[in-house]
Amino acid sequence: MSAVAPIEVPSRAATHAGDASLDEALLALALRQADSPLVLAQRLCEWIGKAPILEEDIAQANVGLDLVGQARLWYAYAGEIEVRMGRVARGEDDFAFRRDASAFRNVLLVEQPNGDFAHTIVRQFLFDAAQHLALDALARSRDARVAAIAAKAAKEVDYHVERSADWVVRLGDGTAESHERMQRALDALWPYTGELFDADATDLALAEAGFGVDPRTLAAQWRETVDAVLADATLARPADGYVQRGGRDGRHSEHLGHLLCELQFLQRAYPDARW
């Protein structure tokens, strides 16, 4: 067992020359990557104790747990980036529990309410399929830490997308009732998918530097995957129309504030409480 190879600990020096604007962009990337899984995990955990069947109750909690773990890895990195930028050190809990809605950078899709199980599954699949591609690309980042977190998370999201795609097909191609509910959920959530592939100056700067990915380059493959699964599920892809965007810049729907009330209650009411 002593033959285990030593681990190369990713070092900043190996990839990053200390460019302040790149640090700012990396910080934005880390928070965007962290906030979406955290918010989605909170939504999934709202199902605990009342999912349609016990096995899925457990499955959703497990997916949520993976997502919380991924969010923690990104928050930890965000905190380190802030420190090397000379800012006050923030930990994982500060990011999760002590920011207001406008500081969150998650996509709007994940903060949408659970609705029925069809809504929850469609939301999960649309997100998983996009996240699957994004993490795959980020795993090739020139920033060693981004690459390590993404590679780790990507393996987990493999199982998430397998499960959510499976349910999309089962419920879409299920009974008349389940089909109708799935189509309704798809129609309702579709306007939030456009934001998944928006690119702003931050994305482009990171892509240019080889640290991130231009989300627009992922759209075609996402659509191909979604189309194939929807076809198996006998569901119709909604026509593209109005796109609701803003989450990645901190402009959220009313839902996020309510979600954060529950998520942050304890640390807001009893700051620094530990147990």
Place this chain on the structure above:
Amino acid sequence: MSTGVDATTAWRILGSVMDPEVPVVSIVELGIVRDVGVDDDDGVRVTITPTYSGCPAMDAIADDIRAGFAREGHRAHVATVLAPAWTTDWMAPEAKARLAAFGIAPPGAAPSTRIDVRGISPLRASRAAIACPRCGATATTLVAQFGSTACKALYRCDACREPFDYFKPH
């Protein structure tokens, strides 16, 4: 090591630390101990890697490692590393046999490519047939992709009708 712990002793102590969720497999056999060395202030430095990012057992494992060394009068620091990402391929063959004896179907080879969900066949998932750890029948049905923990899926044996956990290849 200047603390009086040689590599053999360190690995022996680590080999006695069991996975809290699967108490028949040690953390060494699980493949999560990645390196052992001497720390700057002369403690033992153990580097571990998480199985899954959200695995709630990681804190307990770090505590158990420190306690294991403390029992023999040594101080241990636990560091975490993410890359390369943990894979079930690092699990020792004897550990896989013990998993089966414990009632958990052991993982097959980790997938070499990312999953493609196009053309997914519901409830078959994309994975190979899994043998029942109790009766050995290969006629088994996936019940849920996530079982008692994120690292396991829930199956049912179509022959002996018993449900069982499957340690997913990862």
